[in-house]
Amino acid sequence: MIELDVNECINVDIDQEDRVAGLELFAEEAEVLRHTPVHEDEYSLRFTDQDVLSTYHLSGVEFQFSKPDHQGLISFKLIDSLK
Structure with a gap:
């Protein structure tokens, strides 16, 4: 398990093939799941309709945030399904 360099409230488990x-979401980032409608499709999961102001890529996943400092997780999407 690794913590995102840009946001300590998001941990990502990576398997042996780097996928x-x-x-895992903690603290304020986990709060986004409580009373928010979830919009999902085959490749992404979006928690709010807020504008994306910053993104971070890790092992084929793009994390999208509502604040320019990589805080306020609003969605993530698979950009490389092989990872």
Whole structure:
């Protein structure tokens, strides 16, 4: 498990083939899941309709944030399904 360099409230599990195997949200980033409608499709999961102001890529996943400093997780999407 690794912590995102840009946000300590998001941990990502990486398998032996360097693929994302799990995602853990803590503190204020986990709060986004409580009373928010979830919009999902085959490749992404979006928690709010806020504008994306910053993104971070890790092992084929793009994390999208509502603040320019990589805080306020609003969605993530698979950009490389092989990872």
